Amino acid sequence: MSKEQSFLDQARIRLLYYGFFLIFVALGALYLNVYFQNQKMLADTALFLMGSVAVLFKYLTWRPDWRSAAHALLIIGTLVNASLVYASMQTVNIITVQVIIIVIVFSYYMLGQQWGLMYSLLNTVPVLVFMIIEYNSGYIISIKPNKVDQSTIIISLFANFILLIFIHSHFYTAFLKNIRHLKNSSREQARLYSKMETAIEKAEKSxxxxxxxxxxxxxxxxxxxxxxxxxxxxxxxxxxxxxxxxxxxxxxxxxxxxxxxxxxxxxxxxIESGKVVFENIRFNLVELMNNICGGQILKAEEKGLLFKLDVDSSLRDKVLFGDPTRITQIIFNLVSNAIKFTPQGNIWVRVTCVEDRHNTVTVNFSVRDTGIGIEKENLESIFEPFTQESLATTREYGGTGLGLAIVKRLLELQELQMTVNSTMGRGSEFSFHMEFPVSTEVLPVVVTAPETKQFSENPLACLRVLIAEDNMVNVMLMKKLLSKWSINPTIAENGERAVEFMQYGNFDIILMDLQMPVMNGFDAAKEIRKMADPKKSGIPIIALTASALFDIKEQVYEAGMNDYVSKPFKPDELLEKLNNYTLNKVG
CATH class of the missing domain: 1.10.287 (Helix Hairpins)
Incomplete structure (x- = not known):
């Protein structure tokens, strides 16, 4: 027995162990009684049963397979019961009935309802058939039956009663223990559930x-x-x-x-918080790969590396559905790693169409380098967060060790796997397959048309810009940057002042910082959207945010702002936003 077993299984094992001893003693007494009465068949049956019980006891102590031992004992009991009725005694008496009751009780307790029902039928049906035969025509065979005297009946009944009492008493105790254990387990589960709820609440707060x-x-x-x-x-x-x-x-x-x-x-x-949502928008994979690798090619050339991008020509005219932002993140990290860990040699980025099924394509992305390589035993650990191949690698090349961890998590969230092949001193190759739905849209042929409208030398020169920003360094930076485009902005040191400026002035666009004293950017945007003048309430508002909150994009749009730029922003990005939202007005 082991602690892992249930109370009932432990009770079944004990029942067999001690039950074999009781059965052996009872059969020994019965054997002596019938032997001295010269009842050979009953004596042989008792002796056979004693031998069987001894073998089963030895088997149970050698290999604790209590189910097999219980089946074997019930099969032997069923056969012996049939032989007593049809051969040894050729009658149904109280001894036969008690044996049947013991078999039924034992089979249900030991093996459950299904086996209990089967062994019950195997013992009762033959006896009922015998009684019907004897009632109709009498039962006569060539074997002379043994007659049992009163002493044999007393010994049998006493042994059967002892066994029945032992079985019921043993299992009644086991059932009580099991019920108590279930009650205690229920209380413990309730206590653990309460602790778990507290832990979950703490985890959520954390x-x-x-x-x-x-x-x-x-x-x-x-x-x-x-x-x-x-x-x-x-x-x-x-x-x-x-x-x-x-x-x-x-x-x-x-x-x-x-x-x-x-x-x-x-x-x-x-990614770890599960806040990542994958988009499913149209994009052209060839253009995307050129954009991703454009800056990386310059970085590789600065290091003296030969960078080659090879995109399957069959993908050139296809419009795919997917998340170009996440693809960019994955490829960018892989290429950055390749350049970082390649002192000299080549970088190859290949995009191959593996399977084209008209409405879907399977694409293989591969990034190969001639870098330092990775030891085989470290191929798994490099994908763990904040981990690089070795401490020496971290010291020599730097970095957080998060690039490959981000790549792996992004692929796993899409149920994709990364394949890595690497040889120390010769380089590494990272590759994965990704399936994309294909749009039926046909890419338009770009025709360069002559410009029909000429803007002034600087179309943004007359743009009226309101900047809501509390940080003086950022204010100075914005002023200097906008002055490059001949823009003289108005500065509001907090959200409340921005609302006041909007009430008494006219502007074309607002650049709104989000975290400011007195009134933050969200509340200021909401106040501006409530203004009665439709020109003022509909003014384009671009949020300037350095926040890392995962739902910042949703918060910006919920507050009524049109777009956002993350700090630190690129001048070209800000200029593009200004053009997009104000060029029509200025033109």
Whole structure:
């Protein structure tokens, strides 16, 4: 017996163990009684049963297979019962009835309802058939039956009563223990459930606190980064001397590295929290791959690497449905890793159409390099968060170790697997398959038409821009940046002032920071949307956010804002947003 077994199974094993001893003693007494009365068939039957019980007891102690032992005992009992009725005694008496009752009770307790019913029928049906035969025509065979005297009946009845009492008493105790155990288990489960609810509540609060902490830290880190990167961009736009440009490039490179680390941590946290939602929009895979690898090619060339992008020509004219943002994230991380861990040699990015079924295509993405390679025993660990192949790799190449973890999680969320082949000192290859639905849309042929309308030299020069921003460094940065486009903005130091400016002034667009004192950007946007003047209430509002909250995009749109730009933003991105929302008005 073991603690893993239920109370009932333990009771069944004990019943067999002690029951074999009682049966053996009872059969021994019965054997002596019938032997001295010269009742050979009954004596042989008792001796056979004693031998069978001894063998089964030995089997149970050698191999604790109580089910097989119980089946064997019931089969032997069934055969012996039939032989007593049809051969040894050729009658149905109280001994036969008691044996049948013991078999029925034992089979139900030991083996359950199904087997209990089967063994009950196997013991009762032959006896009933015998009684019908004897009643109709009498039962006569050539074997002379043994006659049992009163002493044999007394010994048999006494032994049967003892066995019945033992079986019922044993299982009654087991059932009581089981009921008590169930009650205790129920109380324990209720206690554990209560603790689990408390733990879940704490975990939810912890997750919320983590999300808020990430948002605050993101804002606090991104805000100075916005100034560093923004000022670097402004200085580089001012035609610096070659030595100054080199210093500015180093400054910008370091700031972008820090921003990449922050973004990796935020992306991984978002994925782990299950907040990732995959889009299903139209895109052209060839254009997407060119956009992803465009900047990476320059980075590879700066390092002296040969970068080759090979996209299957059959994909050129297809419009696919999928999530280009997540594909970009996956490929960008893989290519960045390849460039990072390849001191010299080549980088190959291949996109191959594996299967084209007209309405769907299966595409294989492969990123191969001639880098340092990965040890076989480390192929699994490199996908763990905050893990690189070795401490030496981390020291030499740096990084958070989150890139491949993000890739793996994004693929797993789409039920996809990454295949890795790598040889130390010769390079690595990361590849995966992805299936896309194909749009029936035909890509239009781009025809360059002559411009019919000429804008002024700077169409944004007369743009009236209201900036709601409380950070003075960011205010200075925005002023300097917008001055490059001949825009002289109006500054509101908080949301309340932005609403006042809108009430008494006219503007074409608002750049709204979200976290400000007195009134935040969300509330300010809502107040502006309530204004009676449709021109003012309908003004385009672009949120400027350094927050890492996962639902920030939804919050921006719920507040009535048109779009958002994440800090630190790229000048080209902001310029594109300004053009999109104001060019028609200015033109």
């Amino acid at each position: 997750a919320q606190a983590k999300s808020e902490f990430l948002s605050i830290m993101s804002h606090e880190i991104r805000t100075p980064l916005n100034a560093v990167i923004g000022m670097s961009n402004l200085l580089m736009m001012s035609n610096p001397r070659p030595d100054q440009r080199e210093n500015l490039e180093i400054l910008k490179f370091s700031a972008n590295n820090l921003l990449a680390i922050v973004n990796d941590v935020l992306d991984f946290s978002k």
